Amino acid sequence: MKTDAFALRHIGPEESDLQQMLKTIGVDSIEQLIYETLPDDIRLKAPLNLDPEMTEYEYLKHITLLGNKNKMFKTYIGLGYNQAIVPAVIQRNVFENPGWYTAYTPYQAEIAQGRLEAILNFQTMVIELSGMEIANASLLDEGTAAAEAMALLFDVRTREQKKANVCKFFVSEEILPQTLSVLQTRSTPIGVELIIGNHEEFDFSEEFYGAILQYPGKFGQVNDYTNFIAKAAENNIKVAVAADILSLAKLTPPGEMGAAVVLGTTQRFGIPLGYGGPHAAYFATKDEYKRSMPGRIIGVTVDTNGNRALRMALQTREQHIKRDKATSNICTAQVLLSVMASMYAVYHGPRGLRYIANKVHASAVTLTNTLAKLGFEQTNTAFFDTIVIKADTKKIREIAEANEVNFFYPNENSVSISLNETIGFADLNKVVSIFAAAKGLATITIDTLSETNHFPESLVRTSTFLQHEVFNKYHSETALMRYIKMLERKDLALNHSMISLGSCTMKLNAAAEMLPLSAPSWNSIHPFAPLDQAQGYQEMLAKLEEYLNEITGFAATTLQPNSGAQGEYAGLMVIQAYHQSRGDHHRNIALIPASAHGTNPASAAMAGMKVVVTKTLENGNIDVEDLREKAILHKENLSCVMITYPSTHGVYESAIKEITQIIHDNGGQVYMDGANMNAQVGLTNPATIGADVCHLNLHKTFAIPHGGGGPGVGPICVAPQLAPFLPTNPVVPTGGESAISAISAAPWGSALVCLISYGYIRMLGAEGLKSATEHAILNANYIKEKLSGHYDTLYSGEMGRAAHEMILECRPFKQKGIEVTDIAKRLMDYGFHAPTVSFPVAGTLMIEPTESENLEELDRFCEAMISIRKEIEAASIEDKNNVLKNSPHTLAMLTTENWDFPYSREQAAFPLDYIAENKFWPSVRRADDAFGDRNLVCSCAPIEAYMES
Known part of the structure; x- marks a missing residue:
């Protein structure tokens, strides 16, 4: 026996237990059990062709060397992503603690009170910083949150006005480029027309139902939107504002300007960059819109004895209830990351957040003033943390990269510099020296920070925030450590006992898979860093895609979707792009069995499809004859079928190949929900059963922790005909040659946690996976x-x-x-x-x-x-x-x-x-x-x- 084999550590039953287990089941061998479980006609004929398995020691050595290929430049790219300091007490006690990262979604509230309190703190933090009335438990990323705001306002306006022609949504040209790309993906299927322009020139036409603004803008300009929002309200146009949450400790919050929705990312509240994620987006709105709000909300209630208790509120909004009538398919949150962000706010409190915000702004003002002395013009009339310098881009970039510094370059004459909480005098002086060298001048040394605000007095925040006791008593490490432990003890996680949730797959998240996430070489890379600075990531992600292609039998993979539901949506949008490329714009019917996950019909509706439900038999299987009848009936307009395999009822349906053939014969594509892919790996695969696309829940099949309800990753794998349509990113191009626009904000989604699945596959190898x-x-x-x-x-x-x-x-x-x-x-x-x-x-x-x-x-x-x-x-x-x-x-x-x-x-x-x-x-x-x-x-x-x- 290879006692250093990872499979020995990951798989629970020992060799000595097998005979007892097999006897109980009534078979002589595992081979016999598999024969009696899995239809023979879909069994793989050959083992998976993967790299040889590694021991834990070999893998950790390998991943360290691979991480060293990533270059850790000092990065001021910004665009919604900023280097953050992860307080060590939070890194050690939350991020690296299985008591937090192995917990399940808090559907069973009584054994999740600790996590629920941490998320309630998150919601409180968001409500008070944004100036809004209600917030949810987080969303996948800022781009997703913006798309959800667009959909919420559309839902609210159409219900209020019932006007079919009110379908235009104004998008400020100041919006982050990746957010715009996600909005473009999400708008067309639901019948929304995006109009992109300058908010100062907006005409407030009656055809508009909503607008979205960026605060501060993508390159740092701070605008006072009070008058815009007031005029929009006069015309019954509701406004969403994507706001930098740290800036809200210093700037007037959008809620006080009259915004209907405020959204953004909490990444800079102590969450690693991680080459794009996972990060917790925030979403806040008015109380009157709570029934249209996406995702989860944590609320206060009482228990049987009348004592205070927490639980998920308004659960009837969830997709498994509303199905194709749902306003969103999102049924998850970035819980682990929102817990970290909330603990960051608890640790620093209102005074600490103001101090950090003041320091960041003062650094930007000081840098502006110093560069002006060197003859450089700064073009933002008001800013928080990001300045734009007129300069020769080519020359600055050459000197900057030689000094291991990244700026962002909007055009050949502009350099954008976004500062963050990690900035110190040495960093500021290095930036100044780069610009001085570009002009051949002696540098100027900074040793004090300016205390002058570089934005209008009218935008200085005057309202208080985070006055609740929880944000004002845990500021020492000892106090916070004990608070975190107190909450952890109220939660039942996988480190206590088995969590036997069907369809949710709470398997071991091995320590060797998790350790690299704490390494700076992996967690401190900006998602828009030049590719030659992320070679470790590029190799790892390319290998993971290659492995997933082999495991699924498909031709190509995108890792961009940040959850299973987002993967469903991505798969359906790729199918639609395929049909449209062939001139089949009319193909919009999705056949979905009655037993399907609720996110399936919700995703289909979001993708602009019409859902036709097919029957299931008494034994739980798909009613093949009903499916055949409906496929033939709708053959001219059939887009796809959505099936789960093994079925949602826990059975390998023997008619699966017949089912997929029926769909293909009638011009449709087969979407396979990958929720149960962990029952296929190494034995069969989606390509063998006849599917064309599947999403994979990396947090289920491939060992990413559930994190109490997130992070999740939902990549899609596709057959050759769908590969050209895999999604791209507007800043770092990805995807196929005819790529659809972005599904989520970062080019490779939550790249950091993809390390876990990469490690899982590398250490198990083909035999271990099987x-x-x-x-x-x-x-x-x-x-x-x-x-x-x-x-x-x-x-x-x-x-x-x-x-x-x-x-x-x-x-x-x-x-x-x-x-x-x-x-x-x-x-x-x-x-x-x-x-x-x-x-x-x-x-x-x-x-x-x-x-x-x-x-x-x-x-x-x-x-x-x-x-x-x-x-x-x-x-x-x-x-x-x-x-x-x-x-x-x-x-x-x-x-x-x-x-x-x-x-x-x-x-x-x-x-x-x-x-x-x-x-x-x-x-x-x-x-x-x-x-x-x-x-x-x-x-x-x-x-x-x-x-x-």
Whole structure:
């Protein structure tokens, strides 16, 4: 046995456990199990052609050498990305802490109170800095946030006015170029016409429903938009403002100017550049638009005892409910990054943020004044951190790069310089020396900073912000470290126990995969740095694309999409571009099975498609005859089908090749949702089943951490005919020869976390990847058989096997008065996060153990489920005061003097022996969702204040 093989560390079951597991399942070997699970006609005939696997030691040595190919120049490029200082206490205790990065989305609020509080802090920070009324839990990036603002305002105006001709959206020419590109991608399918121009020359025509402005502008100019917004309001035009969040500690916030939406990125609040991401965008709006707001909102409510509790609010807005009627397909957030940004605000507080903003502005003013003494003209009449110098670009660039400095060059006579919090006197003096050398002059030394503002007095912020206690008491490292730990202890993450969520794949995020993310050679590169300065990244990303091509059987890959939902949208837009290139502009029908993820129909609607739902059979499979009938009916206009494989019901449908052939025969393309790709790797692939494009959830199949609900990466892999249409970027061109415009802001999306998937593939190699898939199937079928006789499995394959996940039938328990939610909450008392509740079938649990869980943990989970089944049996519909209905049980309940329950404290908190060794205590009782939605509070203010008002 190769004891240094990474597969040995990643895959849970040991060789000595296999015989017991196989015996339980009723097979002689893993090979037999796979034969009984996967249709033979889609099995790969040859192993994956990948580089040989590496040990952890070999990989870390390799990735360090590769990282050294990236050049760490001092970078002043700006354009929405700035070098930030990541406080060490946040890097060590959040960014590098599995207690934070391995948690799941906080659907089960009672065991996610720590993360929910951190996100509530984030929302409070955004609301107060932007001057708005309500904020969400973050979005994917600034470009996405701008597109969501465009869509929100369109939704609001069309509902208010019901005018079909009101479809123009004004975009200031000051907007960031990557944001404009994302707006161009998103506008056309929903029927919005973009008009790009100078805001000072805007005509406020009735045909416009909204506008977006940049504050400060892309090259630093600061404008007072108060009059523009007021005049727009007179004409019923609502205005969104993309604002630099650090500048809002010093400049008048857009909310005080009357903006309807304020958005941007929080990257400069202690989040690494990472060659473009992941970063947490922010999105704030007026309370009256909350029902149209994209993404997630964290709100305050009460628990069963009336104590304060947090949970995700207004969840009916989510795509799995609204489907093709959803205003957005975004169902995720950049939680880990928003937690970091919120902790940055907590650590620095209002005084610290003002100090940083003042220092950055003072550095820009001082640099302007010093360069003026050398004879250089600065063209911005008002600025915060970015100045534009008239100069010979070619000469400046040559000298700057020789001194390992990057500026941005808008044209041959302009140099744009964006300063950031890392700037010091040595940095300022190096910049001055570069310009002095260009003129052959002696340099001037800076040793003090100017205290004069270089923007109008009317734009100086006078309002207070971040007055809540949380932003004013944790300013020492000891205090913040303890605050972070206190919140962490309220969250159940993968470092405590298995998280068995079906369709969400909470597998191990190996430490060796995570370590390189902290290296400056990887996390400090600007996404628009010259390519020759990012050769390590270019090699890694190209290799990852090559590996994903091989794994999927496709011809090309783009890593640009920042989430699975964004990958869905990208895949559909590429399909539409393909049809349009052939003159088939009329092809706009998307066939989607009734069992599909809710993001599928939402993505199709966003891509301008008409959704036609196809039936599923009683056994959970796609109704092939209904699909055939609808494909033929719509053959002239058929664009695509969207399918998940294995199916959302956890089954490898044997008719899959017939299904894809039907679509091709009728002129459509096949989009495969990659949510369950981890059950294909090494055994089959999307190309083999007949798909044309698939997205991959790198945070599922390829080991990127879930991060409590983000980051995610959703690259798409495509067949040869779709490769020319992969998306580009306006600053650093990417994609195919007929590329669609940008899907997300950065050229390679969240490039930093792509390192994790690269490491996962490099260390597992072809055999390890295949073994991981086999063991995921093994673990799922082991649980299925262990629970047989206690719970029925809703769907199985033709030979009675599950794929990598299964759905447990829980609806009959209603006869005992027990809902599936009761089982989910009771599992918390046993130390487990609930499986997926009521998806894709209401009243069921979907379980996916992944390959990373060992036999001991699988048995512990099964013991818990069997014990709960006995508790269900003992329940009665008349009795609401039972151990299931009262779960979860908190430490406060267990330690009260009076115990008014008809069961013992021991049964409540320690129903099985193993729990005492490692007890997890939920910090609140059941959160009251309805109360919280009726009394919506999304910031740190005490709920009593809102209820009284």
